[in-house]
Amino acid sequence: MPTTGISKTPIQLLHEFGTKTNNLPVYTLEKAEGQAHNPSFSFRVTIGEISCSGDGPSKKIAKHKAAESALNILRGDATLNLPMTEPITRDVSKQTATQAQENPIGSLQELSVQKGWRLPEYFVSQEAGPAHKREFTLSCRVETFVETGSGTSKKVAKRIAAEKLLAKLRSIPTDNLNISLGIVNNTGCTWDKLKNSPGEKINMLKRSPLSIPNTDYVKMLTEVAEEQDIRVSYLDIEELSVNGQFQCLAELSTSPVTVCHGTGLSCGNAHNDAAHNALQYLRIMAGRK
Known part of the structure; x- marks a missing residue:
């Protein structure tokens, strides 16, 4: 049937x-x-x-x-x-x-990816109080905007900071927001540009199996990115994976923005895995007809 x-x-x-x-x-x-x-x-x-x-x-x-x-x-x-x-x-x-x-941390990350901004950055601004009653203050930054949140744990403070920044960004009209961020018709590296690029590194990537052991994929990604005028940044994720490994995200300033996940037994291994996944994605997109 x-x-x-x-x-x-x-x-x-x-x-x-x-x-x-x-x-x-x-x-x-x-x-x-x-x-x-x-x-x-x-x-x-x-x-x-x-x-x-x-x-x-x-x-x-x-x-x-x-x-x-x-x-x-x-x-x-x-x-x-x-x-x-x-x-x-x-x-x-x-x-x-x-x-x-919604989860404000995830929503803020999603908004950043959609707009082509750098991924949100979090850092501890202050720790106060006795050991049994600590209070943490974390700052959340997206491009030039910063908000802070306080709570009895870093997780709570992070969520509050993300929630406040998300509300601020949503309250600003798009045109004013782009002006504040200095964004004026920045198309970045599009997939069409990548497919038609005569660059040596990107064309070598199209032919690479990306399966050679102990390869420094972070270095390889950096070389491809420099040739194609792509900015690469890595965001370490605080939480370990379900398998107990370190996690990170590699963000590429393509248009639209590309974000790839990586895991490993160390932060360096996670970065290398994320770079490997990003290279695989670039190879697929650059080779599409």
């Missing part, structure tokens, strides 16, 4: 659309946080010029939501005639309800 459209998941529908248009979706793991009993994952899917993310307690659910967001954007184009399925409609309603109870 043939499978009907109503039983297909957003991942399947997006893959079918990508197959028909010769433009397969690419999924990138952006975040893996939380304890073993309560993990949290974030995936980004890129298909053509569309890039969307999704969060969930498992990798499958996070990819499902990312694909669902991309489909919702594609459905806005009436010429595509994509099917509307009941399960997806219900999931969108659930997602909307979930967004009402």
Whole structure:
């Protein structure tokens, strides 16, 4: 019996659309946080010029939501005639309800990625009080904007700081915000520029298997980035992965911004893994027809 459209998941529908248009979706793991009993994952899917993310307690659910967001954007184009399925409609309603109870730290990171800004930075400003009743003050910075939060733990202070900065950024009109950040039609390194680049490093990357042991991928990424005028920054994640490893994010100032996740037995290993994932993604995008 043939499978009907109503039983297909957003991942399947997006893959079918990508197959028909010769433009397969690419999924990138952006975040893996939380304890073993309560993990949290974030995936980004890129298909053509569309890039969307999704969060969930498992990798499958996070990819499902990312694909669902991309489909919702594609459905806005009436010429595509994509099917509307009941399960997806219900999931969108659930997602909307979930967004009402958002995690300000994750939302601030998502906003930064969408706008092409550097990822949020957090640092301890002050520690006060006796050992049994400590109070922490953390500062959160995105580009030129800074807010602080205080709490009985670093986690609480971090959340409050992110919440305050997120509210501030959302309250400023986009035009005024771009002026404050000094952003004036900065398109950065687009995928079209990357695909058509005659640069030696990017063309070597297209031919590289990226599978040679003990390779310094951080150095390789730096060389490619310098050639293509891409800024690379690494953000260490405080929480260990579900496997007890260090985590970090590598952010590339492409347009749209690329963020790749990395893990390792040390911070350096995590950086190298994130750089490896970023190089794999650049190779895929630069080689697309």
